[in-house]
Amino acid sequence: MASADVERVERWFRDGDLLHPFEGDAPPSTVDLARAIASIGGVPLSHQDTRAAELAERIGRDRPLLFVLVDGLGCVFDELATPGGLLAGAEGIQLRSVFPSTTAAALTTLATGAWPCQHGVPAWYTHLHHNDLTATILPFVERDSERKLQEFGIRPSEAFAYPSLMASMQGRLRTYHPRAISNSEFTTYLRGSAPTDPYDSLRDAAASVVARIVEQDEPGIHYLYLPMVDSASHRDGPHASGTLRALEKVDRALGAISEQLDGRARIAISADHGELHVSAAEKSLFLPDDEIIDELHTPPHGEPRVPMFCVRSGREDAFAGQFRERWGRDWALLT
Template sequence: MSLMLPSESPSARSVVGVAGDLFAALRGESDVLPRAESVVLVVIDGLGAISLRAHAGHARSLTGGMTKRDVAQSVFPSTTAAALTSIVTGVWPGEHGLVGYRVLDPSRDVLVNQLSGWESDGLDPLVWQPAPTIFEQAAARGHSSFAVGIAAYARSGFTRATLRGAEFVAAATPAERVETAYELAQRHPGSLVYCYLPEVDKAGHKHGIDSSEWLAALETIDAALSIRVPTGVGVVVTSDHGMVDVPASRQVVLEEEHLTGIRHVGGEPRMLHAYLAPDADHGAVLSRWRDDLDGVADVVTRDEAIARGFFGPTVTGAASSRIGDMLAVARGTWALYDGTAADQRGRGMVGQHGALTPEERQVPLIRFGAFAR
């Protein structure tokens, strides 16, 4: 089977370096951003650069000065748990260890949800995600930091894994969150402020990126970001990933005959982690999956994925143990489902992500305020 996996330029901007650039700009030490008195990092969950440009008429504030340079590459897998953690830690999934949506906890041989299952699945945020956050790094150098988000996220395990070191400030609407972030940056010179906007991602999952609901969410976010940035405050707007719409005709359901020799199926529909049974013939299962999914997904082994740098230049032992024995990376607009799973709610999602397409991995990287070009 010929692998259709994209290569990218070594000079391509990555979301992994964004927070570090912002922090360096506070000290006047950034090679890519001018110095700012305070900095704000706005993350619009689920907004790909390609989708944004395709709907520029609904996002004039965001796209008004956007150039071809104002993009970055997300990480692999292109999913929230992995990418948001890379944004706020400045390291790749292979180092922080959040290598997918649902992955194996090898100490218990169970799948755990790295986005919403920290409490129910018994994960310790400080142990499972050991990389220092940019907020902890800022505090160590005497800078205050804040994370502005939805109140329901304030005490979640994922928040403690990724935003520790920042003071969480809740605000209800996108406009209120942006206003609060800018006010905090203005009132606290030298501060680092994070602002999270998940509305586009939610609308995309439920309705798709060509829906009226998605466009309405984009317009709401764009309006929120149209307000004036306080003097001296530098703002970078980016995203964790984009998404593609998956039609029902492109849903591939893996039934028992496909899953022989596999004890767990993790990941998400566009990037499966398959964990093999101890007595499985790895070569035979790999060959079968490559045949069954020919033209639908690229199937690689853990070793192949690590050697190709999918999870970054360094993969720790802990991260490696969470990666599937095989990975099935969906092509085009396909999605893969475990038909034997008790929970089939994921099959109702329209917009999806996790794979390697440009629509999923290219994200905006737009500057406002003191950082405007």
């Protein structure tokens, strides 16, 4: 690790250009939230989990809990929520996401209550070094061919090796995921033996939640995952009209659920990460024929804002020199 780059990153933290996940005056993290939700579901907290205990008490334990995870619904959307809607009127608690603050890392943290360096799912494109393969990890496929990882001899229990806290809430958890992913390798790992209700639309999801909590009086944790805002934001950008329409639809659906629950359950709505607009001037591009690719054992993986490089043995200095010469003004290279 180059000390100059470490010093730059530390300066970015001090100057507020980067937000540290937990040090200093950082608010509670998604790690704390995951442990708080699990504790409401009966999983014991350690004596060190003071922030998680405080969150659990603020959420409440006296009724069933509907925990809604709106993928990508970060603080940037606070000012964009519809006035008078459920999101705009809800009591807010600021949380700090994990690093990298992206779907794969953060959703696995919410499942496990562990940091990405512990649970081992750091990015959407995760390189599995033991298998020398880069996976699109949540869909559980090889990145380029999109073949299932099982075809390469990789079991879900190997890729998702850290125990799921949600799965340990036996008899006290029900999940609601889009039908296309309701029985995926990841969602199965997340919930374990807990039942799941797949849905085909927001209206369908709302009806399932209301039926379970109101009509069937089902206790415990009800975990509703909504990917619509994140999908629209990745496609169009966080401030695009399509993203705002997705946000409005989610807000209306949650408002309808709240009205029909009529106090029978507590509702906690959170995100796994937020969204920021990145201008063209702030982007750097690797092309397949870029000469710096020759220094790598495998193409770059990780996330666009946190690329990761497996450098060929003995070529570390050459790669670092080229990288810093071309991008060192704006990027820090840590090894």
